[in-house]
Amino acid sequence: MEDLKSSVKSCYIHIPFCNAICAYCDFCKVYYSTNLVSDYLTALDCEISKYYKGEVLDTIYIGGGTPSILSANELNKLFNIINKLNISDNYEFTLECNLEDISEELLILLKNNRVNRISIGVESFNKRILKILSRRYDIDIIDRINLCKKYFTNINIDLMYAIPSETIKELETDIDNFLSLDIPHISTYSLIIEKNTVMYNNKLKNIDEDIDYEMYKLIIDKLKGKYKHYEISNFSELGYESRHNLTYWNNEYYYGFGVGASGYIDDNRYDNTRSITKYIAGNYRLEGKKLSYNETIENAFILGFRKLDGINILEFESRYDFNPLKLDIVKKLVCENKLVVDEYNIKISNDYIYLSNDIMCEFLGINYQIEKKNNK
Ligand SMILES: C[S@@+](CC[C@H](N)C(=O)[O-])C[C@H]1O[C@@H](n2cnc3c(N)ncnc32)[C@H](O)[C@@H]1O
Ligand code: SF4
Numbered sequence: 001m002e003d004l005k006s007s008v009k010s011c012y013i014h015i016p017f018c019n020a021i022c023a024y025c026d027f028c029k030v031y032y033s034t035n036l037v038s039d040y041l042t043a044l045d046c047e048i049s050k051y052y053k054g055e056v057l058d059t060i061y062i063g064g065g066t067p068s069i070l071s072a073n074e075l076n077k078l079f080n081i082i083n084k085l086n087i088s089d090n091y092e093f094t095l096e097c098n099l100e101d102i103s104e105e106l107l108i109l110l111k112n113n114r115v116n117r118i119s120i121g122v123e124s125f126n127k128r129i130l131k132i133l134s135r136r137y138d139i140d141i142i143d144r145i146n147l148c149k150k151y152f153t154n155i156n157i158d159l160m161y162a163i164p165s166e167t168i169k170e171l172e173t174d175i176d177n178f179l180s181l182d183i184p185h186i187s188t189y190s191l192i193i194e195k196n197t198v199m200y201n202n203k204l205k206n207i208d209e210d211i212d213y214e215m216y217k218l219i220i221d222k223l224k225g226k227y228k229h230y231e232i233s234n235f236s237e238l239g240y241e242s243r244h245n246l247t248y249w250n251n252e253y254y255y256g257f258g259v260g261a262s263g264y265i266d267d268n269r270y271d272n273t274r275s276i277t278k279y280i281a282g283n284y285r286l287e288g289k290k291l292s293y294n295e296t297i298e299n300a301f302i303l304g305f306r307k308l309d310g311i312n313i314l315e316f317e318s319r320y321d322f323n324p325l326k327l328d329i330v331k332k333l334v335c336e337n338k339l340v341v342d343e344y345n346i347k348i349s350n351d352y353i354y355l356s357n358d359i360m361c362e363f364l365g366i367n368y369q370i371e372k373k374n375n376k
Contacts, residue, residue, distance in 0.1 A: 008265060009058040010247040011085065013044070014258030015078070016065035016276060019100075023134040023202075024160075026194035028260025028274045029065045037074050039280045040259070045081045047272075047284045048257050057085055059092045059244035063119075068101035072109055079113040087114070092154075092243040094119055100136050102144045107151040117154040117242075119187075120145065125177040126170055129163050134198065145181055154240060156185040161215050162207040163191050164199075171215050175222045184240035188219050188233050213354055232306050232356055249307050251300045267291050294368045296320070301363040305356060310340075310347025322368075322375040329362050 017032040017040075030036065060082065070078065087093070094117040095110055102120070110118065122141060124130050130137035148155055157178060161171050178186055190212055193199050206212075220229055227235035231249060234242065247254050256263030259279040261272045270288035273279050291299070297320055304311035317323050324330055324346060333339040338352045338359055348356050 008053075008055045008253040008255055009088075010244055010252070010254035011052075011057050011060050012244075012254060012256045012258075012261055012263070013060070013062045013078075013082075014065065014256070014261040014272075015062060015067040015070065016040075016259050017069050018064070018066045019069060020134070020136075021198075023132070023198040024191060024193065026192075026197055027065065030276050032066075032069050034071075034074075036276065036280075037070065038077075040276065041074065041077045041081065043280045043282065043284075044078075044258055046282065047279075048081060048084065050284075051257075052085065052255065054086060056088045057091065058088050059247060060085070060087065060094070061244040062095045064096050066098045066101070067095050068097040068106060072105065075109055075113070082113075092117055094156075094242070094244055096121065097148075099139050099141060099144050102147060104147065107148060111151050116152070117156070118148060118152050119156040119158065120148065121158045122178075123158060123160045124163070125174050129166055129170065129174075132163055132165070133160065142177075142181070145183070149181075149183075153184065155183045156187060156242065157181075157183055158187045158189065160189050160191055161219070162212045164204045164207060166207065166215075168211070168214055168218060171218060172222070175219060179222070179226070184237040185242065186223070186227065186235050188235070190216065216354055228308075230308050232308075232353065246307075249303045251296075251303050267296065293372075294366075297368040298364055298366075302360045305348050305360055305363075308347060308350075308353070310345045312345055313341075314344070320372075322372040326375045327366075327371055329366065333359065333362065 014028065016027075016029045017037060018029045019032055021029065021031075062078075067078075091114070093115050095115045096119045097106075098121055122145075123133055123135055125141055127137040145155075145157070159174060159178060161174070191206070193204055193206055207215075223229065223235045227237060228241075229235050230241050231245070234245070236242070253265050254263055255265065256270070256272065259272055259276050260274045263270050268288045268290050271286050272284050273286055300316065300320060301311070301324075304316075311324065313324060325341065330339060330346065334341055334346075337349055338355075339346055340349045348359055352359060
């Protein structure tokens, strides 16, 4: 069997610029300024030249911040940098767009530069909710998305829920709006009120856990039939799963370039600096960390169980040299019906998917070296 981890096939590039800072946002971002963008792109070019070893890449993901905020000239500069990467014939190239930036000119520029998937941070179709999130609410969302559909078929929409004071009815209307658009992919995120955000400082409180659970169930029920629930938060039509994000969930290697980006190469997980000043000065990376065998296996379980299809048993055995079915914790969770085993995979039972975090935690702190020896 091919060693799935042996080569890097994916690359994430972070573009940190935004026009306004949203009340819930903990991402690495700075206010847009043309001078800063110019210096940033120069630094990005240098970072990529320094670390990229010429592998053929299957997926590229440009995220933010707001990549779509860049002017045509700036985007051309970015695409010139990306042109130095070897990209396979059958590639997926995603760029995150904010609704306010979407125009015919932007979409044509993206298409001409090999972008073949766009991910749009819609978050909600409801003006009241958008105001709470401090997102723009004066845009005709449906019009902008229909414009995207003229140029792209592979489109994702990010939708947030469990916003303080949001009702089940409001969420239902949001999902109905999404369904009416006939878009092949949706990522749904329950709001996390992160420290150092406006929401946190304003002492907004998370929605009640039971309502959060009701909302998650509602999303699953309403999307059932048309969309495959393939990852805890992600739903897609067949063939439109995010190949890039599957790299993460399959615990495979990927480059992370740009300020605040993270990567995983040769068993080494690294984070880049979150300081744009340091980044522009050429101090790209914080200290990396070679993962121990134990950490690698923990990640394989925790990331793998995010997929509704779970972990492929044979692949796991071939990569990590032990049969996961022989692990005591797996046997216990199967007995409790929390994990399900079929001919090929182990996965979290659909009835327990809402509790996946608790189940994943069971895989922390196990001595997998010893388990591996006992496993032979
Ligand atoms: C990398 S962010 C996208 C950033 C992009 N600039 C935007 O605003 O759409 C990806 C998605 O994560 C989700 N997200 C961001 N912060 C979140 C939070 N605090 N809680 C839950 N979801 C969040 C949003 O749905 C967002 O679209
Ligand atoms: S949510 Fe997106 S647009 Fe808003 S501040 Fe964060 S990165 Fe920028």
